[in-house]
Amino acid sequence: MRNLTKIYPPRGSTAEFHAVDGIDFELQRGESFGLLGPNGAGKSTTMRMIAATSPISGGSLRVLGMDPMKQGPEIRARLGVVTQDDHLDNELTVRENLHIYGRYFSLPRTVIRERATRLLDFAQLQEKAGDQVETLSGGMRRRLTIARSLINEPDILLLDEPTTGLDPQARHILWDRLFRLKQEGVTLVLTTHYMDEAEQLCDRLIVVDHGRIVAQGSPRELITRYATRDVLELRFRLDERDTAAEKLRTSALATGGNDTDGRVELLPDRVLVYAADGEAALATVHAMSLTPLTALVRRATLEDVFLTLTGRSLIE
Numbered sequence: 001m002r003n004l005t006k007i008y009p010p011r012g013s014t015a016e017f018h019a020v021d022g023i024d025f026e027l028q029r030g031e032s033f034g035l036l037g038p039n040g041a042g043k044s045t046t047m048r049m050i051a052a053t054s055p056i057s058g059g060s061l062r063v064l065g066m067d068p069m070k071q072g073p074e075i076r077a078r079l080g081v082v083t084q085d086d087h088l089d090n091e092l093t094v095r096e097n098l099h100i101y102g103r104y105f106s107l108p109r110t111v112i113r114e115r116a117t118r119l120l121d122f123a124q125l126q127e128k129a130g131d132q133v134e135t136l137s138g139g140m141r142r143r144l145t146i147a148r149s150l151i152n153e154p155d156i157l158l159l160d161e162p163t164t165g166l167d168p169q170a171r172h173i174l175w176d177r178l179f180r181l182k183q184e185g186v187t188l189v190l191t192t193h194y195m196d197e198a199e200q201l202c203d204r205l206i207v208v209d210h211g212r213i214v215a216q217g218s219p220r221e222l223i224t225r226y227a228t229r230d231v232l233e234l235r236f237r238l239d240e241r242d243t244a245a246e247k248l249r250t251s252a253l254a255t256g257g258n259d260t261d262g263r264v265e266l267l268p269d270r271v272l273v274y275a276a277d278g279e280a281a282l283a284t285v286h287a288m289s290l291t292p293l294t295a296l297v298r299r300a301t302l303e304d305v306f307l308t309l310t311g312r313s314l315i316e
């Protein structure tokens with residue numbers, strides 16, 4: 001896509017609002033590509049345009065070499081789409097939900113039956129096949145939604161926040177399933193608010209804010225570019241926190257060689273100090289007679305990249 005744009009007439013006003021404001025990227029076949037960004041950044045809107053369910057307002061977009069404005073049905077036939085609302089039919093059984101979806105694609109019954117059995121196996125829902133969907137747990141529902149999106153054997157699978165709201169175990173099961181799909185050659189495009197998910201699943205990603213790309217690369221590249229090796233996490237008593245953060249900002253720590261090294265970030269519950277050597281930074285903190293309640297040195301993650309780029313924590 002080149003300079004992809006989506007303009008909404010904003011709710012209740014006549015002014016234009018650029019929800020997606022000139023996005024460029026190219027998907028490689030078989031890769032796993034992530035869209036990251038705070039709420040309202042334009043991720044879902046971008047996904048809907050790729051899915052040919054929302055017309056583009058400007059720029060150009062090709063999906064599998066086709067034009068979504070002219071070849072929507074052909075594109076949709078080769079995509080799998082997992083949206084935030086699953087629209088599963090609660091009154092029907094797990095297997096019936098798969099069958100109905102197969103019929104949308106006008107697949108022959110024998111093909112649907114054979115694929116549904118395979119997908120129940122893939123989603124680890126064989127034993128639930130005859131159960132009503134409303135009896136499923138959140139993780140099972142999400143696995144069924146993904147299984148359903150695979151009934152047409154798509155080339156590209158679009159996933160909008162696939163694991164939001166799931167417990168850690170359910171998320172790990174889903175990651176495993178998505179990883180398998182990738183190994184089978186399915187191209188994955190996903191949005192997520194979870195940095196660990198992006199690090200686990202994405203070969204490349206873009207960080208979007210206010211409808212524009214603010215950074216792109218592999219998780220490793222982004223961490224190297226926008227964070228230090230280590231992060232020192234300090235917790236102070238509430239009445240000491242702001243003073244401590246200020247002291248750190250004006251201390252020897254903050255005179256690092258580049259903009260990121262020595263950066264001090266004040267979060268609602270923590271103070272973060274970005275440092276190439278976290279242990280050395282901690283020694284400096286102690287030498288300054290600051291008394292954090294807890295101190296932890298860890299490696300930088302994508303969450304730190306996100307904070308640097310958008311000034312916001314993802315789980316805000």
Ligand SMILES: Nc1ncnc2c1ncn2[C@@H]1O[C@H](COP(=O)(O)OP(=O)(O)OP(=O)(O)O)[C@@H](O)[C@H]1O
Pocket residue numbers: 008009010011019037038039040041042043044045046
């Ligand atoms: N149909 C619509 N009409 C008008 N504005 C819209 C519409 N859909 C989305 N928006 C606005 O466009 C902006 C981008 O929304 P979008 O849902 O793409 O963001 P997002 O990055 O997916 O956010 P989230 O993480 O909350 O899902 C938001 O400001 C949103 O309010």
